[in-house]
Amino acid sequence: MATQLAQYEEVVGPQVMQELSIVADHVGNKRLQNINSTPVGGGVAELLTRMVPLMRELGVDTTWDVIKGDQTFFSVTKAFHNALHGKSTEITDHMLDSYRATTEMNLREMKFTGDVIWIHDPQPAGLIAAKQKAGGRWVWRCHIDVSTPDRRVWNFLRPFVEQYDASVFSMPDFAQQLSIPQFMVAPSIDPLSDKNRDLSENQVDQVANKFHLDREKPILTQISRFDRLKDPLGVIAAYRLVKSRRDCQLVLAGGGAADDPEGFEVLQEVQSAAADDPDIHILLLPDGSDLDINALVRASTIVFQKSIKEGFGLTVTEALWKRRPVIAGDVGGIRLQVLNGVTGYLVHSPEGAALRALQLLSDADLRRDMGENGYQHVKQNFLLTRDVKDHLLAVLALDHPDEDVVHAD
Amino acid sequence: MNPIGPFHFYTERRLVQLTGIKACNLSELLEHVKDVPGSSIFYHTHHRFLSHHFQKPVVYNDFAVWAFHAVQAETLSEKLAILDLREFTSIRQLRESIQSLIESQLQESNGQSRECLPGQEFQFCKSKSFIMPTGIVAENPADLLVKLPTITNVSLYFHFVEARLRMERLTNDFSQWLNAWGEKALAREINSIDPYGLTLDELKSAIVKLIHKHGVA
Numbered sequence: 297m298a299t300q301l302a303q304y305e306e307v308v309g310p311q312v313m314q315e316l317s318i319v320a321d322h323v324g325n326k327r328l329q330n331i332n333s334t335p336v337g338g339g340v341a342e343l344l345t346r347m348v349p350l351m352r353e354l355g356v357d358t359t360w361d362v363i364k365g366d367q368t369f370f371s372v373t374k375a376f377h378n379a380l381h382g383k384s385t386e387i388t389d390h391m392l393d394s395y396r397a398t399t400e401m402n403l404r405e406m407k408f409t410g411d412v413i414w415i416h417d418p419q420p421a422g423l424i425a426a427k428q429k430a431g432g433r434w435v436w437r438c439h440i441d442v443s444t445p446d447r448r449v450w451n452f453l454r455p456f457v458e459q460y461d462a463s464v465f466s467m468p469d470f471a472q473q474l475s476i477p478q479f480m481v482a483p484s485i486d487p488l489s490d491k492n493r494d495l496s497e498n499q500v501d502q503v504a505n506k507f508h509l510d511r512e513k514p515i516l517t518q519i520s521r522f523d524r525l526k527d528p529l530g531v532i533a534a535y536r537l538v539k540s541r542r543d544c545q546l547v548l549a550g551g552g553a554a555d556d557p558e559g560f561e562v563l564q565e566v567q568s569a570a571a572d573d574p575d576i577h578i579l580l581l582p583d584g585s586d587l588d589i590n591a592l593v594r595a596s597t598i599v600f601q602k603s604i605k606e607g608f609g610l611t612v613t614e615a616l617w618k619r620r621p622v623i624a625g626d627v628g629g630i631r632l633q634v635l636n637g638v639t640g641y642l643v644h645s646p647e648g649a650a651l652r653a654l655q656l657l658s659d660a661d662l663r664r665d666m667g668e669n670g671y672q673h674v675k676q677n678f679l680l681t682r683d684v685k686d687h688l689l690a691v692l693a694l695d696h697p698d699e700d701v702v703h704a705d
Numbered sequence: 706m707n708p709i710g711p712f713h714f715y716t717e718r719r720l721v722q723l724t725g726i727k728a729c730n731l732s733e734l735l736e737h738v739k740d741v742p743g744s745s746i747f748y749h750t751h752h753r754f755l756s757h758h759f760q761k762p763v764v765y766n767d768f769a770v771w772a773f774h775a776v777q778a779e780t781l782s783e784k785l786a787i788l789d790l791r792e793f794t795s796i797r798q799l800r801e802s803i804q805s806l807i808e809s810q811l812q813e814s815n816g817q818s819r820e821c822l823p824g825q826e827f828q829f830c831k832s833k834s835f836i837m838p839t840g841i842v843a844e845n846p847a848d849l850l851v852k853l854p855t856i857t858n859v860s861l862y863f864h865f866v867e868a869r870l871r872m873e874r875l876t877n878d879f880s881q882w883l884n885a886w887g888e889k890a891l892a893r894e895i896n897s898i899d900p901y902g903l904t905l906d907e908l909k910s911a912i913v914k915l916i917h918k919h920g921v922a
Contacts, residue, residue, distance in 0.1 A: 311857060318837055319718060468828035471723035478723040480830065627824070689720040693833050700744040701871070704835045
């Protein structure tokens, strides 16, 4: 068995890997071509970086190409992204023309070699125009939250999307009324990545020391961008309520504020709310801090994700995987992960978060049991191996569009 | 050479398919329950059996869970939750029962029903199942006892639950096969197990226990 498969088998067990191999065998000689908009940075690039090699090791011929675009194009697609997330954004005709022009340029330059072509997210969605000439089956994989999309952008994209053979969304809430099949593939984390792999206690200690954390005192942590929708001020309010009854520390760690005006503003608000409390640690982490983030979560007693709105919330998955109970906002995909009272608690206010934190801090057995449940929940449902299996099943599904039960002897 | 042939264990991989259809209140739920594909009714009454459970849920039925939490129709929820899925031999019958319970509730409330909060809509899904051989084969009833512990819960679910209702076979696959082997009492007893009151691990143990009891080994 190739090295990477053996490593995954150590984590997920032989049955899961055996299942994956069987499905991969059924996919057979089909060539899969992935196309997205960036080779590095962002969730899709992160996923493809790990998924493509794993598929290859499973014997599936898989490639990955990236479209080209200038700054104007990417500022347009960023606006699309915000609008699809339901954020009020101005979309002009000029922006739509820029999207079309870049799509045309990529259509001229790209080679479409797959039997099944996976187009990730809106940026390259217009490449569907090549379908008739290139042949093959085309799937649009939408990774973003489109539960309440801006109608103008969605109406612009929809005619592209409906030319695909199928679409894939991350959650039932993101489903649209479409004339093509829509499959659900939940997001996943990679247990072997730097952000999630096992670390020694010594490594965790080193990172805790680097950030001046006292491991003898409970650590409450939220890892997220400095964004109002993640409610960092609510987390500080919850921490203060806990702190008045039980000594503890708070870590608010995130990145990406420097090039994001709103993020910078929120960071300032958070710093101001923290005042001079030496037990509040606000950490602005640069790109490439995956090992530090991993260690910070492992050093934590409890992890918060007090979002007010959330797509899926992979930071929750990452904390559960490290056997940390999670106290989180009762929104979006968090509900699929934080099973209330089983893997953590769903809350609706800083008071609720503080109440549950106090309960957990006073009960080590409860923390341990919830941590174990969270780990098992992620292992069963939200690891890369399941994601790969679902992607391969979607490939098989393309050959059986009208059958609910497919006998794949 | 026996005339019946061995038992081939199959397993199932499923992909969730989204329909884009959603309901915000009981009237909309009723409207869509009448129209959605049978595979959607099956999905929402069965998918929780295959989920990894930390504790045995009391309610497996998505319609019942939604009625309780999203639109506070507690009475309807209880009536939906107690539906005995073993009594149905087709999805059509199951759909009609769910439909009739929602209709009764709406009649009692003069057609009024609460609207759920945004984000709590009932999202109709269905699943596409891929049935694949596991390569595990039981040559005879005694061998079934040897092989059963080695199969996955998904395979057990396929032969015991899905085969009956979704594939509309009259009984579960094990009972059908054992019956053909002349193990009629054992087949009957296995068929009388209520899978909906057990976890899949418990179901497996119950079947193994019955085979032992009948001295097949």
